[in-house]
Amino acid sequence: MKVTVVGTGYVGLVTGACLAQMGNQVLCVDVDVDKVVRLRAGELPIHEPDLPAIVQGGLASGCLCFTTDIAEGVIHGDFLFIAVGTPPDADGSANLRHVLAVAGDIGKYLQRPAIVINKSTVPVGTAQKVRTCIALALQERTADIAFDVIANPEFLKEGAAVADFMKPDRIIIGTDNGAAAEQMRTLYAPFNRNHDRFIVMDPPSAELTKYAANVMLATRISLMNELAGLAERMGADIEQVRRGIGADPRIGHAFIYPGCGYGGSCFPKDVRALEYSARQHDFDAPLLAAVEKVNNRQKRLLEQKVVQALGADLTGKTIAVWGLAFKPNTDDMREAPSRVLMEALWRRGARVQAFDPAAMDEARRLYAEPCALQLCLDPYAACENADALVICTEWQQFRSPDFARMRSLLRQPLIVDGRNIYDLATVRAEGFTYHAIGRP
Ligand code: UDX
Numbered sequence: 001m002k003v004t005v006v007g008t009g010y011v012g013l014v015t016g017a018c019l020a021q022m023g024n025q026v027l028c029v030d031v032d033v034d035k036v037v038r039l040r041a042g043e044l045p046i047h048e049p050d051l052p053a054i055v056q057g058g059l060a061s062g063c064l065c066f067t068t069d070i071a072e073g074v075i076h077g078d079f080l081f082i083a084v085g086t087p088p089d090a091d092g093s094a095n096l097r098h099v100l101a102v103a104g105d106i107g108k109y110l111q112r113p114a115i116v117i118n119k120s121t122v123p124v125g126t127a128q129k130v131r132t133c134i135a136l137a138l139q140e141r142t143a144d145i146a147f148d149v150i151a152n153p154e155f156l157k158e159g160a161a162v163a164d165f166m167k168p169d170r171i172i173i174g175t176d177n178g179a180a181a182e183q184m185r186t187l188y189a190p191f192n193r194n195h196d197r198f199i200v201m202d203p204p205s206a207e208l209t210k211y212a213a214n215v216m217l218a219t220r221i222s223l224m225n226e227l228a229g230l231a232e233r234m235g236a237d238i239e240q241v242r243r244g245i246g247a248d249p250r251i252g253h254a255f256i257y258p259g260c261g262y263g264g265s266c267f268p269k270d271v272r273a274l275e276y277s278a279r280q281h282d283f284d285a286p287l288l289a290a291v292e293k294v295n296n297r298q299k300r301l302l303e304q305k306v307v308q309a310l311g312a313d314l315t316g317k318t319i320a321v322w323g324l325a326f327k328p329n330t331d332d333m334r335e336a337p338s339r340v341l342m343e344a345l346w347r348r349g350a351r352v353q354a355f356d357p358a359a360m361d362e363a364r365r366l367y368a369e370p371c372a373l374q375l376c377l378d379p380y381a382a383c384e385n386a387d388a389l390v391i392c393t394e395w396q397q398f399r400s401p402d403f404a405r406m407r408s409l410l411r412q413p414l415i416v417d418g419r420n421i422y423d424l425a426t427v428r429a430e431g432f433t434y435h436a437i438g439r440p
Pocket of ligand 1: 154158159214217255256263265327
């Protein structure tokens with residue numbers, strides 16, 4: 001099948017590459033010339049396990065091509081995916097200018113009937129706006145070409161994006177047109193084997209499903225973080241509480257890990273965008289506001305723990321930071337708790353020595369010199385002569401460190417752990433003062 005994907009960010013690139021892997025003829029379009037040049041050479045703009053091999057395989061087989069020419073893209077595909085960014089405006093609302101610009105271009109260049117599929121996370125009602133935009137552009141050309149617009153939100157997780165796309169737990173198709181739904185079923189058939197994951201619904205419900213999923217997950221995290229704060233004050237251990245409640249199948253063990261707050265490109269943005277939509281509908285949504293408020297407070301917790309241990313004035317102090325990405329297996333630092341921590345430490349006069357297995361280039365890009373951030377070659381170099389170690393991301397390689405070596409490198413044996421990765425008894429037996437989240 002002939003597929004066009006507009007936008008080569010996380011969602012677009014994974015969609016394009018995985019569809020090409022199944023033998024479809026995929027053309028990916030992006031306005032960023034440098035990015036397209038690099039992608040044509042098989043170089044990826046993001047750190048994502050398994051994706052480079054799939055992109056390179058697609059280039060080699062000829063199934064995957066890249067262009068900056070939107071007209072070429074629109075003419076190529078029978079399925080036209082919109083996967084461009086929806087950056088938040090200052091008020092939290094999702095900005096649709098890129099999505100609607102692509103819709104306008106589709107109307108301008110469309111030559112034959114096509115299915116337009118919106119994969120970007122967009123407010124409820126956007127499928128309708130996209131439809132109107134395309135129709136208006138067609139009208140201007142006095143062209144009468146049939147098209148459908150489908151809301152098809154993507155649920156991939158960074159760091160596991162390829163696996164999530166290849167083996168989705170659901171494929172949400174928002175359309176009122178049964179024939180278009182059947183064409184989507186054919187396109188997605190290779191990812192829908194063994195049992196049916198296809199769920200067809202009306203477009204507004206499909207659009208809301210995406211926000212509902214992310215907001216549900218973010219709420220679980222904020223509730224656990226609030227409970228962690230209580231546990232700390234009550235002499236309880238939230239890790240034991242977590243196991244206790246996770247055993248209830250109605251709650252389950254996933255996504256109840258307390259920590260230094262959720263980050264990334266989705267949860268913070270989507271909670272705010274849904275809050276904004278609620279206001280637009282004159283609907284009071286106090287839970288959404290609380291989820292965000294708790295998360296913002298949680299992101300300041302590591303700074304508070306450092307201050308409790310070392311004092312408010314950190315002039316002349318050095319803090320080691322392990323983990324800069326918002327979660328393991330990605331180099332993404334968008335809304336990462338590490339950034340809130342480091343920026344607070346700098347304001348208090350401290351220097352930071354940091355290590356992350358993947359996000360060092362991203363940190364360099366975000367915090368151009370001169371600044372009080374020294375990026376270190378390995379976790380131990382970050383500890384050298386530091387007054388404390390703070391863990392912001394639970395990368396596997398931090399889980400079983402050489403504690404004796406860390407103790408000899410740190411000025412004092414102090415660990416502030418934002419991800420609760422160590423066993424309390426073990427780390428204390430190793431001679432560390434250990435401050436974690438929601439633990440005695
Ligand atoms: C998320 C959704 O999981 C995905 O379905 C959606 O399509 C996009 O948003 P992602 O942003 O890649 O994916 O990250 P995810 O793995 O969900 O983690 C989000 C944040 O929550 C991270 O900062 C993580 O550290 C935090 N988290 C997650 C917790 O603090 N505790 C948990 O129990 C789980």
